[in-house]
Amino acid sequence: MLENKQSSNPLNGLCAALDKNENYQKFKVYRDKVLALGNDSLEKTIAIAVSLCLVCAVLVSFAAVALKPLQVGNKAADMKKNILDVAGLLEEGTNVDSAFADKIEAKVVDLATGDYVDNINADEFDQRKAAKDPAQNVAIPKDKDIAHIRVKAKYAKVFIVKEGGVTKSIILPMHGYGLWSTLYGFLSLDADGQTVQSINFYDQAETPGLGGEVVNPNWRALWKGKKVYAETDQPSLEKGLIAEADIGEPALALIKGSVDTSKPGAQYQVDGLAGATLTSNGVSNLVRYWMGEEGFAPYLKKVRTVKGAKS
Numbered sequence: 138m139l140e141n142k143q144s145s146n147p148l149n150g151l152c153a154a155l156d157k158n159e160n161y162q163k164f165k166v167y168r169d170k171v172l173a174l175g176n177d178s179l180e181k182t183i184a185i186a187v188s189l190c191l192v193c194a195v196l197v198s199f200a201a202v203a204l205k206p207l208q209v210g211n212k213a214a215d216m217k218k219n220i221l222d223v224a225g226l227l228e229e230g231t232n233v234d235s236a237f238a239d240k241i242e243a244k245v246v247d248l249a250t251g252d253y254v255d256n257i258n259a260d261e262f263d264q265r266k267a268a269k270d271p272a273q274n275v276a277i278p279k280d281k282d283i284a285h286i287r288v289k290a291k292y293a294k295v296f297i298v299k300e301g302g303v304t305k306s307i308i309l310p311m312h313g314y315g316l317w318s319t320l321y322g323f324l325s326l327d328a329d330g331q332t333v334q335s336i337n338f339y340d341q342a343e344t345p346g347l348g349g350e351v352v353n354p355n356w357r358a359l360w361k362g363k364k365v366y367a368e369t370d371q372p373s374l375e376k377g378l379i380a381e382a383d384i385g386e387p388a389l390a391l392i393k394g395s396v397d398t399s400k401p402g403a404q405y406q407v408d409g410l411a412g413a414t415l416t417s418n419g420v421s422n423l424v425r426y427w428m429g430e431e432g433f434a435p436y437l438k439k440v441r442t443v444k445g446a447k448s
């Protein structure tokens with residue numbers, strides 16, 4: 138019975154094979170020689186240290202390889218959560234996978250033309266990876282690189298939120314440099330491609346309590362209802378409230394201090410982050426870049442014409 142158990146154990150087979158191996162026999166002789174040395178011996182100290190490093194390296198490599206699928210799965214689930222959050226669809230107990238599958242459609246957009254790219258599988262397209270691939274990216278001319286990102290992917294992945302076949306909102310990815318880090322996030326717009334629903338930053342390394350306040354729900358709430366594109370240049374432009382913005386250009390920006398809602402132009406302004414003007418400027422710049430001609434302006438011009446249409 139015991140013999141049977143031993144012979145069915147795969148480790149026994151491995152040990153038997155090792156015992157027959159010439160190199161393993163040499164290793165065993167060396168191991169016994171080293172173990173017989175005194176603890177103060179330099180050779181023993183080095184041999185033990187090297188063995189320990191090898192064992193640790195094997196364990197770490199094994200863990201990295203074995204946990205990779207889990208990490209990839211968690212990352213994808215986290216991204217879905219962020220998208221549902223900016224879409225206003227994330228509530229306590231929401232089943233992320235089914236809510237995402239039911240309500241959100243990912244599409245790939247050609248940034249230059251604003252058209253959908255149908256021959257790329259949107260679920261598999263990774264815009265951040267594409268931005269690093271010379272075959273899939275384009276350099277941004279210095280004078281246009283207000284978000285300080287140097288290159289961008291030719292194609293972007295957008296998310297359409299639908300209810301009963303009608304587009305409720307459009308979620309656009311954005312990124313740009315703050316003070317310490319590149320901030321990655323999403324801006325969610327109404328189907329009019331003009332009114333902000335929400336913003337969130339899911340990856341950034343600004344200082345917690347200063348620039349890191351970009352993730353504060355109270356600050357994020359200030360964005361709801363703001364307008365992206367200048368609808369009029371008077372009187373806001375005259376008063377310097379939407380400087381540099383012509384009609385139809387991105388005017389949305391963070392200002393220093395609090396927005397005075399009684400003043401014209403307030404619809405294009407969001408409170409700056411206290412003590413974090415540099416991050417605030419970074420956020421203004423990245424929003425303006427991605428909503429501009431270099432970003433999603435060509436796309437939004439096209440989808441705006443089909444506002445509320447059944448598709």
Ligand SMILES: Cc1cc2nc3c(=O)[nH]c(=O)nc-3n(C[C@H](O)[C@H](O)[C@H](O)COP(=O)(O)O)c2cc1C
Nearest residue numbers: 316343344347348349410411412413414415416417
């Ligand atoms: C340790 C440290 C961390 C800081 N982190 C940020 C930051 O994340 N974002 C930011 O804009 N400013 C940060 N600042 C402040 C900037 O250096 C700069 O003073 C500030 O942006 C000016 O903003 P204010 O005019 O609103 O005070 C930090 C300063 C210190 C000393």
